Amino acid sequence: MKRLIFHVDVNNAFLSWEAAERVRRGQADLRKIPSAIGGDEERRHGVILAKSIPAKQMGVVTGEPIVQALRKCPDLYLAKPNFRLYEKNSHDFLAVCRKYAPIVEQYSIDECFLDMSGTERLYPDPVAIALHIKNEIRDTLGFTVNVGIGSNKLLAKMASDFEKPDKVHTLFDGEIRTKLWPMPVRELFSVGRATAERLERVYIRTVGDLACADLSYLQALFGEKQGTQLHCFANGLDDSPVHGKLEDAKGYSNSTTLARDITDADSAKSILLALADSVTSRMRADKAKAFSVSVTVRGADFKDASHQKRLNTATDITDEVFGIACALFDELWNGKTPIRLLGLSLTNLSKDEEGQLSLFETEDRERARQLDRVVDSIRNQFGFDTIKRATVCDTENEIGKKQRAKREQERKT
Numbered sequence: 001m002k003r004l005i006f007h008v009d010v011n012n013a014f015l016s017w018e019a020a021e022r023v024r025r026g027q028a029d030l031r032k033i034p035s036a037i038g039g040d041e042e043r044r045h046g047v048i049l050a051k052s053i054p055a056k057q058m059g060v061v062t063g064e065p066i067v068q069a070l071r072k073c074p075d076l077y078l079a080k081p082n083f084r085l086y087e088k089n090s091h092d093f094l095a096v097c098r099k100y101a102p103i104v105e106q107y108s109i110d111e112c113f114l115d116m117s118g119t120e121r122l123y124p125d126p127v128a129i130a131l132h133i134k135n136e137i138r139d140t141l142g143f144t145v146n147v148g149i150g151s152n153k154l155l156a157k158m159a160s161d162f163e164k165p166d167k168v169h170t171l172f173d174g175e176i177r178t179k180l181w182p183m184p185v186r187e188l189f190s191v192g193r194a195t196a197e198r199l200e201r202v203y204i205r206t207v208g209d210l211a212c213a214d215l216s217y218l219q220a221l222f223g224e225k226q227g228t229q230l231h232c233f234a235n236g237l238d239d240s241p242v243h244g245k246l247e248d249a250k251g252y253s254n255s256t257t258l259a260r261d262i263t264d265a266d267s268a269k270s271i272l273l274a275l276a277d278s279v280t281s282r283m284r285a286d287k288a289k290a291f292s293v294s295v296t297v298r299g300a301d302f303k304d305a306s307h308q309k310r311l312n313t314a315t316d317i318t319d320e321v322f323g324i325a326c327a328l329f330d331e332l333w334n335g336k337t338p339i340r341l342l343g344l345s346l347t348n349l350s351k352d353e354e355g356q357l358s359l360f361e362t363e364d365r366e367r368a369r370q371l372d373r374v375v376d377s378i379r380n381q382f383g384f385d386t387i388k389r390a391t392v393c394d395t396e397n398e399i400g401k402k403q404r405a406k407r408e409q410e411r412k413t
Contacts, residue, residue: 004126005242006114007148007156008097008133011165013110014050017089018079020142034058035077036069046270047262049081063261083254083278089141096137100129103244113153115242130168138166154238157189176236181208188233192302195222210234251290252279255343261300262339269326275344276322283346284372289314290346293321295328298341307332314350317368321346
């Protein structure tokens, strides 16, 4: 059976989802003004997680510090991250996709693969059904997606990255030479900055150059496994399946990759706080607790490092997870290597009651857990930003103090 794969990718997800929610409330559309997601405008800390096209035109870049973005664009409107909203929109657009595809694999919070193989009689024109899916998401959910169509996951994903937003593109086998090969080699999926620089140093500048390069030469440069994969991808070869059915959840995790690296612990820990808030709220919704907390840090050299802590007592408490995550981060990071990705995972799950604890500890942790539940309830009803945790405020105040002191020191020098 001939394979037919769609890749559906939400355009500028975090900002689009926030904008669509505000439009539903009758508020201004953030996509039409210089705006961004991330950080705190009053304290001027944190990093840009997403930006609007008008902000991009003013030079604002994803991953850069808030203070730097505000220098470029003083009128930049900042909205704080709302991970609960992101999860809801992710669920909603996946639900639309599952109406049309027999197998759907969620690839990340804002993208998925659809295995449309064998649907030719139901949908004889793949472009027409892709347009229909794209338009249904836009018209019913209020945000846009790109849909890439190909004979495998690689080609579909590459196609979805062509012209944006709100587009459908194809990249079939017969189009590889005309559409894929002229692209800069650094735009090929799996080619990071370091790999691209090594390829360009040996005059392999386009995907076509890579596709036509001698396989043994690439294996000598990058090792047998990576060299072979690079050669296959450049030639549009990929036999990886679309995984539609996931095993029962063995853990809860979230991570964020920044387009620009961060270099200070305060920004890193503010991101860990948002990740902890997100994963613990999901875990509480499923009435689960975790015995293990793990933090992953990816440096600018694309090398991952992770530490894990095994707990004596399972937890679903945001403050506890955040505190443990910060301690693990301090153990992991040398304070020098720029950070490209931060991840937080909660594993070794349990839905059993806690083990025997002292009366004081039981009451203390139960009060914290009750606070989390109240926060969850209020946010579910009125929105994520309706209420802040004391831990969040304390962390923001501490970050603000440090950054103000740093700016004052810089001014004096």
